[in-house]
Amino acid sequence: MEALIWTAGVTVALALALLFPRWRLKQVLARPMPPEFIHILSDNIPIYSRMPPHLQEQLHKLVQQFLHQKKFVGCEGLEVSDEVRVTIAGQACLLLLNRPSRVYPALHAVLVYPSAFLVPRHQVDEAGVVTETRQDLLGESWGDGRVVLSWDHVQRGAHNWSDGQNVVLHEFAHQLDSESGSNNGAPYLGSQSNYRSWAAVLSRDFANLRADAMVRQQSVLDHYGATSPAEFFAVATETFFEKPYQMAERHAELFSEFMKYYRVDPREWLPAPEPAPAPPYGGIVYGQWQ
Numbered sequence: 001m002e003a004l005i006w007t008a009g010v011t012v013a014l015a016l017a018l019l020f021p022r023w024r025l026k027q028v029l030a031r032p033m034p035p036e037f038i039h040i041l042s043d044n045i046p047i048y049s050r051m052p053p054h055l056q057e058q059l060h061k062l063v064q065q066f067l068h069q070k071k072f073v074g075c076e077g078l079e080v081s082d083e084v085r086v087t088i089a090g091q092a093c094l095l096l097l098n099r100p101s102r103v104y105p106a107l108h109a110v111l112v113y114p115s116a117f118l119v120p121r122h123q124v125d126e127a128g129v130v131t132e133t134r135q136d137l138l139g140e141s142w143g144d145g146r147v148v149l150s151w152d153h154v155q156r157g158a159h160n161w162s163d164g165q166n167v168v169l170h171e172f173a174h175q176l177d178s179e180s181g182s183n184n185g186a187p188y189l190g191s192q193s194n195y196r197s198w199a200a201v202l203s204r205d206f207a208n209l210r211a212d213a214m215v216r217q218q219s220v221l222d223h224y225g226a227t228s229p230a231e232f233f234a235v236a237t238e239t240f241f242e243k244p245y246q247m248a249e250r251h252a253e254l255f256s257e258f259m260k261y262y263r264v265d266p267r268e269w270l271p272a273p274e275p276a277p278a279p280p281y282g283g284i285v286y287g288q289w290q
């Protein structure tokens with residue numbers, strides 16, 4: 001009898017442990033987003049005001065869930081204000097719009113430094129020589145459920161939405177990449193045919209970017225993307241959201257793969273860039289007298 005009571009007690013406790021977080025989340029999502037949070041989104045992420053109302057509404061719910069489930073930790077004296085939390089969550093959740101995915105299920109904590117942070121690096125070369133260095137970083141994404149960010153660069157990235165550089169989009173793209181089980185430039189894509197076309201297009205454009213980077217040929221994708229397939233996916237994500245017109249023009253198939261994955265077309269939120277002025281004298285460019 002006693003064993004039966006114990007079993008029943010454990011079953012109830014397990015059911016509560018499973019159901020309580022879901023019930024709490026439902027309560028959180030039932031509330032509208034506080035107006036002060038909406039002001040932060042409008043002031044700090046200018047692209048937000050250009051989005052259609054149905055996507056803004058989706059973003060509110062995703063941000064509310066993100067803020068409810070993820071822990072923010074201020075480092076080197078940074079105070080984690082609502083502005084810090086909402087500005088980071090607002091950009092991170094742009095990557096989840098229109099998609100059935102959960103809100104970064106493996107992510108537990110976002111660590112925020114006031115500006116670029118120094119990280120010790122331990123390298124061993126072929127001869128076995130160990131080198132300890134310190135590297136300045138703007139952001140890092142870890143497979144153990146942490147993202148580390150520089151607040152300075154989070155703000156700059158959100159305000160300048162045309163340079164193709166955004167540390168939040170970059171680091172959270174790495175989080176999406178790792179949802180497939182490894183950080184290899186292919187996030188979870190569903191069917192085999194999706195993986196086939198993704199691999200064909202991305203491996204070709206990755207090889208082209210490596211060739212461009214080698215000879216320092218300018219490209220719409222930042223050359224940092226040539227360092228590995230994982231960095232290529234993160235850099236192409238920044239480009240997709242910040243320079244969609246240029247990416248669609250110069251990397252049409254890559255843009256189309258990203259539209260299938262992210263299920264949005266950021267060209268609908270951004271004005272087309274001004275066309276470059278035509279060179280004088282019918283395209284002939286004269287060298288300057290030295």
Ligand SMILES: [Zn+2]
Binds near residue numbers: 174231
């Ligand atoms: Zn990266």
